[in-house]
Amino acid sequence: xxxxxxxxxxxxxxxxxxxxxxxxxxxxxxxxxxxxxxxxxxxxxxxxxxxxxxxxxxxxxxxxxxxxxxxxxxxxxxxxxxxxxxxxxxxxxxxxxxxxxxxxxxxxxxxxxxxxxxxxxxxxxxxxxxxxxxxxxxxxxxxxxxxxxxxxxxxxxxxxxxxxxxxxxxxxxxxxxxxxxxxxxxxxxx
Amino acid sequence: xxxxxxxxxxxxxxxxxxxxxxxxxxxxxxxxxxxxxxxxxxxxxxxxxxxxxxxxxxxxxxxxxxxxxxxxxxxxxxxxxxxxxxxxxxxxxxxxxxxxxxxxxxxxxxxxxxxxxxxxxxxxxxxxxxxxxxxxxxxxxxxxxxxxxxxxxxxxxxxxxxxxxxxxxxxxxxxxxxxxxxxxxxxxxx
Numbered sequence: 525x526x527x528x529x530x531x532x533x534x535x536x537x538x539x540x541x542x543x544x545x546x547x548x549x550x551x552x553x554x555x556x557x558x559x560x561x562x563x564x565x566x567x568x569x570x571x572x573x574x575x576x577x578x579x580x581x582x583x584x585x586x587x588x589x590x591x592x593x594x595x596x597x598x599x600x601x602x603x604x605x606x607x608x609x610x611x612x613x614x615x616x617x618x619x620x621x622x623x624x625x626x627x628x629x630x631x632x633x634x635x636x637x638x639x640x641x642x643x644x645x646x647x648x649x650x651x652x653x654x655x656x657x658x659x660x661x662x663x664x665x666x667x668x669x670x671x672x673x674x675x676x677x678x679x680x681x682x683x684x685x686x687x688x689x690x691x692x693x694x695x696x697x698x699x700x701x702x703x704x705x706x707x708x709x710x711x712x713x714x
Numbered sequence: 715x716x717x718x719x720x721x722x723x724x725x726x727x728x729x730x731x732x733x734x735x736x737x738x739x740x741x742x743x744x745x746x747x748x749x750x751x752x753x754x755x756x757x758x759x760x761x762x763x764x765x766x767x768x769x770x771x772x773x774x775x776x777x778x779x780x781x782x783x784x785x786x787x788x789x790x791x792x793x794x795x796x797x798x799x800x801x802x803x804x805x806x807x808x809x810x811x812x813x814x815x816x817x818x819x820x821x822x823x824x825x826x827x828x829x830x831x832x833x834x835x836x837x838x839x840x841x842x843x844x845x846x847x848x849x850x851x852x853x854x855x856x857x858x859x860x861x862x863x864x865x866x867x868x869x870x871x872x873x874x875x876x877x878x879x880x881x882x883x884x885x886x887x888x889x890x891x892x893x894x895x896x897x898x899x900x901x902x903x904x
Contacts, residue, residue: 553828554776554791556783582773586744587780587791593746601744601777638743 525565525700529713531558532679532701538709550678551584551650559591562700566676567595569698570646573673575599577643579665581632581657582606585649588678592648602639604632604661617667621660624653632660634668641669652677652699655686662693674698682714715755715890719903721748722869722891728899740868741774741840749781752890756866757785759888760836763863765789767833769855771822771847772796775839778868782838792829794822794851807857811850814843822850824858831859842867842889845876852883864888872904 535548549555575596580589581604589601606621608630616633623630639645647661658675665672672695680687680699690697702714725738739745765786770779771794779791796811798820806823813820829835837851848865855862862885870877870889880887892904 547825548827552792552795552825554780554783554793556780556789556791559780560784583776583793583795584772586773586776587793590744590746590749590777590780593744594750599746601746602742603744603773603777605742605773635737635742637738 525562527558527561528678528701531555532703532711532713536711538706538711541709542706544679544681544703544706544711546679554587556591559588562588562678563591563595565700566592566646566648566698570674570676571596573646574644575646575673577602577639577645577670579604579634579639579645579647579661580649581661588650589648592646592676596646600638602634604634604657604664607631607633617664619660619663619667622656624656632657632664634664636668639665639668639670643668643670644673645670646674646676647672648676650678652680652686652697653684655684655689658686658690659693662690662695676700679703715752717748717751718868718891721745722893722901722903726901728896728901731899732896734869734871734893734896734901736869744777746781749778752778752868753781753785755890756782756836756838756888760864760866761786763836764834765836765863767792767829767835767860769794769824769829769835769837769851770839771851778840779838782836782866786836790828792824794824794847794854797821797823807854809850809853809857812846814846822847822854824854826858829855829858829860833858833860834863835860836864836866837862838866840868842870842876842887843874845874845879848876848880848887849883852880852885866890869893
């Protein structure tokens with residue numbers, strides 16, 4: 525998606541050698557008009573599927589998920605909540621997710637009331653790196669018996685394991701921009 | 715707002731005597747069509763103000779903020795990030811917020827890049843109880859020199875201190891539904 529790529533090159537900045545920050549438009553400040561175009565791009569790729577639910581994970585996926593859901597008919601959002609407790613709660617599907625950024629595990633959970641075998645799910649998230657969050661959301665959908673129709677990512681870090689893991693599990697990933705790497709503090713896009 | 719009130723009475727449920735859960739449409743699963751009508755209701759109340767930025771706090775305020783921002787011209791969202799560190803970071807405005815639900819303090823922070831004296835802010839949040847989060851966001855706006863044009867709340871717990879504190883600080887609150895209390899496990903709306 526050209527406009528997104530331009531935004532990343534213009535407004536993204538690289539810290540700590542290999543961390544890309546795009547918080548001026550994606551995950552701290554939110555450029556709502558750009559989100560609308562991002563949602564159009566996902567709709568274009570997935571409007572042939574009977575999607576009725578967008579699943580994401582708090583916090584920065586939520587804004588994106590809501591705008592994507594607006595494009596589909598009768599489509600709700602459910603966002604995965606993050607907790608630290610590993611107590612099994614009978615009201616929730618739970619999955620363990622490792623955060624490489626924070627170097628700790630947390631529990632992702634979705635209420636059993638809001639995910640079921642009738643659901644056709646598009647999973648969306650702002651970033652894909654090692655795929656931990658997405659694999660966790662796929663696991664939650666499996667537990668619920670829901671069908672994962674696709675996975676939509678805004679910015680993929682192509683040099684990390686996420687895509688490989690997800691494809692190996694049998695799912696297709698659509699990313700709107702893929703970062704190949706960094707060179708002298710600059711982002712190199714695919 | 716009648717449709718919201720009906721939703722609260724039909725789908726809301728009371729746990730632990732005085733905690734209202736509305737997670738089927740507001741803060742776990744999100745009813746995007748209802749959010750659109752909620753955003754219309756806020757726009758109706760605030761379209762006479764030169765609002766160019768919606769400020770909220772992660773996580774459940776974000777979806778709401780994005781849909782509200784869509785109603786205004788050239789309006790971005792900035793969401794307050796929650797952290798536990800009290801280290802002063804020169805790149806962020808920070809404020810201490812007490813969570814009564816979790817009985818702990820956390821740090822709310824907004825990057826100095828995304829809030830400035832040019833900003834005319836509508837603060838939105840899903841719930842108002844004791845007003846800790848809203849007072850924190852007002853503080854962040856003050857630090858940035860931004861103008862707070864109003865505060866839009868979806869569900870206000872009218873029997874708690876939030877409104878009183880905010881009005882005493884000189885701001886006006888617009889709530890779309892006000893919970894007066896609970897009776898035999900049922901919600902009583904104003």
